Amino acid sequence: MEHQTINKNDNNKFSTWLKNSITARMAMMGLLILLLMIPLTLIQKLIKEREYRQQGVIEDINDGWGNSILVYGPILKVPYKTYEETVKYDAETNNTFKEKRTIVKYAFFFPKSLNFDTNVKASPKKRNNFESAVFTTTIATSGSFDIPDFSSKSIAPENIVWEKATLLIKTTNLKGLKSEVALNINGNTYGFETNFSVTNSYKNSLDELESSFIALKDVPTTSEQAFNFSLQYNGSESIKFIPIGKVTDVKMVSDWNDPSHIGNFITQNENATEDGGFEANWRILNTNRPFSQQSFNTLPNLNEFAFGTKFIIPLDEYQKSERAAKYGFLVIGLTFLVFFLIQTLSNINIHPFQYLMIGIALVMFYTLLISISEHSSFLKAYFIAGVAVIVMITLYSKSILRYWKFPLFIGVSLTALYGFIFVIIQLESYALLVGSVGLFVILGLVMFVSRKIDWGFDADQPKGFNENQSQLDTDTPVNS
Structure with missing residues (x-):
């Protein structure tokens, strides 16, 4: 108890x-x-x-409609001959001899001027409760090639195989491409096909489109040659370009009101349009980027120099x-x-x-x-x-x-x-x-x-404490 x-x-x-x-x-x-x-x-x-x-549902939507776009080109691809001598031994005659072998290599030349005029119609696309930004776009491309310069490699003119020159276009999202690729140069039109030997299976990898052989009169051997072509895509997320022109101009017009410009290069100017979209312009010179106008043997990986616009839904649910x-x-x-x-x-x-x-x-x-x-x-x-x-x-x-x-x-x-x-x-x-x-x-x-x-602090103060007295008077003598 x-x-x-x-x-x-x-x-x-x-x-x-x-x-x-x-x-x-x-x-x-x-x-x-x-x-x-x-x-x-x-x-x-x-x-x-x-x-x-x-995100998984959005990826499914984008896979069905079309993925992000990265494009650059055209690139002039010209084969040239080099020779390699090897010393061989003949056992029957007990002598050595030289064997000359011809090796075909390729030179790649970027355009002197390159213009991308891009028109984008974007809209949100829903599946169940999820939403992604998708678009259709037309990319009108024009420019010109200067006379290729082989002097840096000391290649003799007779070793250049001009008659087998072709054009290359590098791009992602082949599945979203909705138009035949046909390039006009000097009044003649050249079609393109996928170069399966270099095609990568990854979703956002760069695929290579290559033209048929260019007629000799259309190759810029003696004078500058102008070109133009157009690409139409269904895409999603973003559109990006790589500035391979000596002077690269990009104009993009869209009705999307939430763009995010991305990449290594900023817009020269940007204006709002009447429909609530935007118009943006870029100009990149060859002095603004750390790669030259030509490449021999292989094309370098230029993806890090891409720039463009991302079409975003600013804050989803x-x-x-x-x-x-x-x-x-x-x-x-x-x-x-x-x-x-x-x-x-x-x-x-x-x-x-x-x-x-x-x-x-x-x-x-x-x-x-x-x-x-x-x-x-x-x-x-x-x-x-x-x-x-x-x-x-x-x-x-x-x-x-x-x-x-x-x-x-x-x-x-x-x-x-x-x-x-x-x-x-x-x-x-x-x-x-x-x-x-x-x-x-x-x-x-x-x-x-x-x-x-x-806060109850007064209750903790000792009895007899004088709040007007800040300290004890230690000088007062104690009575015995």
Whole structure:
């Protein structure tokens, strides 16, 4: 009986301490917030899993429609002869002799001028709840070849096989190519076929298209030769070029309103069009890039010098949900802080279990947001999930705080907090600035509201302590 009485007294002391000690309530809140980080972390992992699934669906959409485009060319390919002498031994005559062998190699010459005039019609393409940016494009190409220069390799004119010269075009996304490739030079048209000997099986690898032999009169042996051709693609994600011209000019016009220009070279200028799209121009000189206008034996890998435009959907539903979930710690912490201030200022007791229920309701916001956004827009999902959680917590607060004054204040505070986070999620360039200013304002409000809280330090001061006396007077002698 005595043992039960002691336990009961201990429990009463603990409850009284938890009820009356601000430090205890703060510690309890901190532990609950840490505990709620576990389901919040699991929700963030769930968002990642759904996002990976979305990427898989987008890849399927792009594979069916057409992948990203990287194109450069035409390149003049001219064979030339070199000779190799080897010394051989004849066992029958016991003599050595020289054997001369002809080896055919190739020289590759880039255009003197190269112009890409690109028109892009882009649109979002959906499958189930997932969305990708796809487009159709026409790339009108023109330019000219200068007279090839073999002098750097000391190749004699009679060893150049002009009659077997061809043209090359390097490109990705052959599956998305929707037009015959036909190049016009000097009034004659040359078709192209895939060079299977160098074709790579990777999705975004560069395939090689090669023309038939060019008529000798169309080869720039004595004077500059102009050319033009056009390519039509179904594509997705991006369009990129490699500046192989001595002067490369690219013009791109599109109705897509969220372009992202990528690569090693920036636009010379960019303007918005009347339909909400853009018009961008690039000009790259041979002095702007670290490779020459010709290559002998093999073509170098020039992919790192690509530039162009990526057609992006700025923030999809999962990216927005992920950004919202990253503010989960802030939402839970600030909501608990509001309840803590109300509890401290009004002397209304709130049990740790009630804090836990409020925290779980705040976590449920994100599961509602993810599930609803998969079947609707992010705005509708955010609104529905936000209203549901705010109403639930407000009504639950009424049962805890008794009067409507405090629950209504909590509802308004949560509405302002969720609205503030929604604004941050929508912003891109100014998200950090707006978030920092908002948190500064919130900190100022908390400091203002909490300035009159009695933190209980006076109770810990020793009896007889004079608050007007900053230190003991050590110079006063002690009476014996």
